[in-house]
Amino acid sequence: MIRTAALAALLASTALSSAAMAQTAPSPVPAEASGGFATSDATDPYLWLEEIDGARAMEWVEAHNEHSLGVLRGDPRFETLHQQALEIVQARDRIPGVGFNHDGSLTNFWQDAEHVRGLWRTTTVDSYRTAEPQWETILDLDALSAAEGKNWVWKGASCLPPQETRCLINLSDGGKDAVTVREFDRATKTFVEGGFVLPESKGGASWVDENTLLVSRDFGPGTMTSSGYPMIVKVLKRGQSLDQATTVFTGQPTDVSVSGYTLRDADGVVKATLINRGINFYEGETHRLNADGTTTKLALPAKSSINALVRGQLVVTTDQDWTAPSGQAFRTGDVIAWDLDRWLADPATPAQLVIRPGEREAVEGINATRNKLVVALYENVRGSVYVYEPNPAGEWSRTRLDLPQNVTVGVGSASDRDDRVFVSVAGYLNPSSLYLADAASGEAEVVKSLPAKFDATGMVVEQFEATSADGTRIPYFVVHKGDMPMDGSNPTLLYGYGGFQNSLLPGYSATVGKLWLERGGVYVIANTRGGGEFGPRWHQAALQENRQRSHEDFQAVAEDLIARRITSQPRLGVMGGSQGGLFMGAMLTQRPDLINAAVIQVPLFDMLRFHKLLAGASWIAEYGNPDIPEERAWIEEYSPYQRLAAGQPYPEVFIHTSTKDDRVHPGHARKAAARLEALGYPVLFYENTDGGHAAGANLRETARRLALEYTYLTRRLMDTQIPAPE
Structure with missing residues (x-):
């Protein structure tokens, strides 16, 4: 903002x-x-x-x-900055972010100077490893926009497992959150004539099978919450209009939103059809849609997230202290797991503790390969990636992926055919690299590296702590030229967010580097309360009546920068x-x-x-x-x-x-x-x-x-x- x-x-x-x-x-x-x-x-x-x-x-x-x-x-400097920014954002040597398809191929959405709105495209893993991958275009958004006289902005695609030929394409008019959903055939690279089409609305749609969708949209007056999101989930069959769809769940007007989705195993088999009722931004309920159209509320904490299904184990993170129906006591931030089938049959089935982060630790990402759970775990805002695996008794072992230390790591797309997973690695001065890791062996290889986009010669990254008004230690990073004078003369940009459990992790920003650092500026990132850098408790410490704490944290960092004579x-x-x-x-x-x-x-x-x-x-x-x-x-x-x-x-x-x-x-x-x-x-x-x-x-x-x-x-x-x- x-x-x-x-x-x-x-x-x-x-x-x-x-x-x-x-x-x-x-x-x-x-x-x-x-x-x-x-x-x-x-x-x-x-x-x-x-x-x-x-x-x-x-x-x-x-x-x-x-x-x-x-x-x-x-300003005479605008045009130079504009051309530098344009060159960076339109550069073709960026790392193409990719996602695994069930057949082992990769997809990517790409924008550059010739494709301003973007291309949805695909390639093989072997081709992706090369310096110049051979991409096959699936959908050209610029051509589509021109043909239809629209300013379409890509908002993603959802393809039906396991074949993944039928997809739901989300298109936004000019970048709005509200999207139009249209069925697309990847085999013919065309929109399906007479296929599913959902008019512009906030909300979502997900596949149950090739002829059935779970839809949460604006169905007319009285179907949206006071937050402006869907309140109703319907089952839509092929050939039906929206008003013919069957309502399977209705929330309350005061809810944030409701939505539906399927929980699938690595082979794409539906293990449960679930409905999420977001009571507020952090509390909700998960209901199972039964075969007869009724729903059953699942025994989960109000503040929790379903993270993955791996080898029959349902992995959940709890953001509150919670006593399970089994009588087990879990803490805020714990990652726990149940045998899904046993738990659905008996909610009192004991859970296994997978991870309990320490006071200055946080789980920042979880994904599952076919057999493994892959987790980005941070300590004092520096990340590592660990692989967790359940044994037949349901207990979980842990190994560490062979990746650089003291950096930001991000768990990307994972294969459901084997145990490969993409992991991104970056730092403020370290151009992003993309690793393809084998979660089974623990080995990882660099498949893509971003070339340096600014001259970082002589630059350093330091981490300091400021003391907030209530005595809490607030970490922050300072990126600068190593020989900068400590006399208060350095132009310094302090960045902050401080809410919604959103963590500000070290990352490589070519535009910050080129347009600010390279020109003698200092860049500072404050890890205030309200974020998630130390888990849910760090966020919850600045909620509601305590919001001012995060403001005081940010102000404390500014004061500390001045006291240190950095600026x-x-x-x-x-x-x-x-x-x-x-x-x-x-x-x-x-x-x-x-x-x-x-x-x-x-x-x-x-x-x-x-x-x-x-x-x-x-x-x-x-x-x-x-x-x-x-x-x-x-x-x-x-x-x-x-x-x-x-x-x-x-x-x-x-x-x-x-x-x-x-x-x-x-x-x-x-x-x-x-x-x-x-x-x-x-x-x-x-x-x-x-x-x-x-x-x-x-x-x-x-x-x-x-x-x-x-x-x-x-x-x-x-x-x-x-x-x-x-």
């Missing part, structure tokens, strides 16, 4: 030129009714900016885009997107004295209304419910939109969002910019009219966004003069 005058005329719906905007004084701050700014609809003068495609709102967007693009693209306020900027955009808003409104720049990407900002906008209600479990007075009180303490005030040392910020974002409402970003301008602060605001929540419908738009961000950061942090010490 990412952040200068002329509001008065814009409020009158008059689009201004860049020059006019630059010369127009900010409008007066609106008078506020009792209760404070934007604490109710009556005291929020910018609700009209929540009308996504409203004429008045879009005139406002166009005027701000014209101004901001004029400022940033007019100073005139040279320190922050960046974050989505939940991270809320993070940036909290930093801006609570500690503007620490920073001189903020890139606020597709942000949450008005936390008193977040639950009323698009998918916002689904995040109540993370933040709390503003409609409950007790919870509203703690949210109001940090909600950036309401906290913006006159007379503060706010730097000029750069906020950007997307009109097509149907997850985080663009109104958050628009209202933040409008309020700042009304208070008299300079703002750069840019809204991509396509792109969805990822803010890039295609590679060219991604490159432009990156160039805008780093031009802004250059202006704020590299051009700034630092006062001489007193």
Whole structure:
């Protein structure tokens, strides 16, 4: 999620030129009714900016885009940064990420300068090992978009095991989360005439057999939750219309969503048909769909995830302390397993403990080959990959894959024909490598390596810890040139996210390296609470009434950077997107004295209304419910939109969002910019009219966004003069 005058005329719906905007004084701050700014609809003068495609709102967007693009693209450094970003994102020497098919072949989705929207393609493992694999195109999204007059964005494919010739293709109009689903025949490389077609909706569809789907969609009024996701699962038979499908499960309007899927063994045989009811973002129920159409709730913790089915063992992670029906006590973060058939017959069947992570450990990824469980396990934000295998008694042994240490590892696609699995390895200064590992032997070989995309000569990575307000140690990484002066003069970009158990792990970013590090910038990543770097407890420590802890963690890292003389306020900027955009808003409104720049990407900002906008209600479990007075009180303490005030040392910020974002409402970003301008602060605001929540419908738009961000950061942090010490 990412952040200068002329509001008065814009409020009158008059689009201004860049020059006019630059010369127009900010409008007066609106008078506020009792209760404070934007604490109710009556005291929020910018609700009209929540009308996504409203004429008045879009005139406002166009005027701000014209101004901001004029400022940033007019900078003499923009074009160089833009060309560098374009070269990186369109490079053909990137590692093609692949997935195993049941027949042992590989598939990949690929975008480059000639294929902006992308190709879905396939090759063999042997060909993939070569420097120039021979790819066979399955579907050309650029050609499809041109033929149909659409701006299709790829959202993935699901193919029916074991043959995997019939597939459900998910296509998004401009990058929205909502997708159209169409049946595709990989053998003929054509959409199936008269096949399954599901109109645009949030939700999903999964195969039961070649003539049957489990579908969770918008079936009309009363079928979606308050979060905007499906509330009903139906069984759809070939030849039926959606209104003829059979309803097999109905959730509650207050749920986040419901969905259905099949649990299959390595041969593609359905072992159970399951329905997931997401009560909130972290708690749910799993129900088994029985042959007679009834459902049975399974005995699982409310906070848990089904990870894999391997050799008849159902592997589950629990995110809460839990006493199983067998009487066994498990801890938050444990990975446990049951013999599936025995457990389905008797929920009191004892489980086996597979993994119990330590205090500074976290499980970051799990997948299964035909016979093995493959796990990415991290200690103090550094990863290793372990292979687990059940013996006939159900007990699990562990071996370690032969991979580099003290890096980020990611478990990729695994084969269900044998025990091969792809594993990615990367570091901040180490270009990504892709290994093909044999989980049976423990051996691994490099099959692809990314060439260096920036000059890392003399650069180093250090890990430090800051002490948060409550005394908790917060780790963070600093990437920089080894000979940088420790005098506070280094332009420094601090990145954070801090929510939804999303871990920020070391990785190789060619654009950060080329557009920032290589030019003398310092890059910092904060592993604050709210993330998952140390497992579920690290996340849960900053939930709801404790959200402020994560903000204090991020602020502590900024203070520590300044105390170490790595940087100073005139040279320190922050960046974050989505939940991270809320993070940036909290930093801006609570500690503007620490920073001189903020890139606020597709942000949450008005936390008193977040639950009323698009998918916002689904995040109540993370933040709390503003409609409950007790919870509203703690949210109001940090909600950036309401906290913006006159007379503060706010730097000029750069906020950007997307009109097509149907997850985080663009109104958050628009209202933040409008309020700042009304208070008299300079703002750069840019809204991509396509792109969805990822803010890039295609590679060219991604490159432009990156160039805008780093031009802004250059202006704020590299051009700034630092006062001489007193």
